[in-house]
Amino acid sequence: MPPKALKEKGGSALLYPEKGSGSFFGRSVLVYVTATGLALLVTLGIFAMVPWMIGPPPDASDLERMVSVQLRDLRPPEPEPEPEPPKPPEEKPPEPDVPMEQIMQRPLPEVPQMEPIPFTPDLRLSAVPGPAIAPPPPAGPMTFEAGEVDVAPRTMVQTPPIYPFRARRMGIEGWVRVRFLVGTDGVPRNIHVLEADPEGVFEDAVIQAISNWRFEAAVMEGRRVAAWVVTPIRFQLGGN
């Protein structure tokens, strides 16, 4: 009772504003805290709905699982699935299988990775080991190593190679180093494999892919020239 009487007294004074707003304010702190808490919940709820609406991101491993199931289905007719790896262009997987890192890295390190072999004709080239090397082709008067030209060939169209199905099923990763001549028209020629980590697995896919690439021809002293390019291509299985 006494507090109420006090309030009445204060209220009847001429300085009335405190009465109404004072008690109201004391309560409103609690209201604000509660409202903020509830708002936090609603905000979390709204932003939790976002991933739910989008659905789980398509995982690379999911794709692999789907592919392997497909292979099992195809197995019973024995001779059919065996020649699959050589004809990859027909069945393009919905997603490029070459992992992100490779695609992202390729344009950048291209220039440093082209090995600047000093121009010691014939000797140096024939000294490179490996039977896969074709003899240095007599590609006209203007053929340069990538390190010698003023502007190295730049990729314009670069489709990723298709991961060979068997390698993917068996979980094989690896890399291939290729060397090829980019002509003045930007078309790669004389593609040959320098080294391959698991040999005989990825070479075909790489050669297939590179023959589809197109380049901007190298420039030497203002003229377009043919130039040799050496580049590694990595094959890595899924996982981001």
Place this chain on the structure above:
Amino acid sequence: MMAGFQDILSHLSAGGGILWPLALVCLLMWAGIFERLFFFRRLLVKDLPPDTAVGMALDSSRTLPCGEGLSLRLIQDFRSRRSGICMLDRSILRECGLRIRRDLNRGIPQIQVLAAVSPLFGLLGTVKGMIVTFDVMAFAGTGDARGMAAGISEALVTTQCGLMVAIPGIIMAMYLTRQARRATYRLDRLYAMLERQLR
């Protein structure tokens, strides 16, 4: 629970920097909405019937019940300042009415602004995501579908979040505006009844 939270966090970062201010806008908006909801609930649901309220206001011998309804606030305010002179009482009553009326609309324009701004944040994120996409295209060419997809998904996620914040916000703002109008109407009616009976 924890996994879900991390999922949200990863999506927040996937949408670029835009989603953080958007989340802040959402938080502020809903804090305002809930404050108003509590306010109107107290004001309108626990209200006295108008006849009783008028009787209580004029008969100063009756003790006021506890509570915070709209009529009760007006009556408390009025009774604590009443002078007993008819003309003066009328102007005092009007002043009390005006003070409460100001409280009724407090905060609603802010909620409307926040609700209207959130799709614009989404749009900003869209533009940013498209810029990222074109940067990737300039850098890696159109062959890099993955890199482009990252930018496009950023654009879409921010748009989606902006809309998902805005839609309930606008609905709630409309609802609160209507509540405020209802309260104003009730206040005006009570005020008119009281004014007629003052003498």
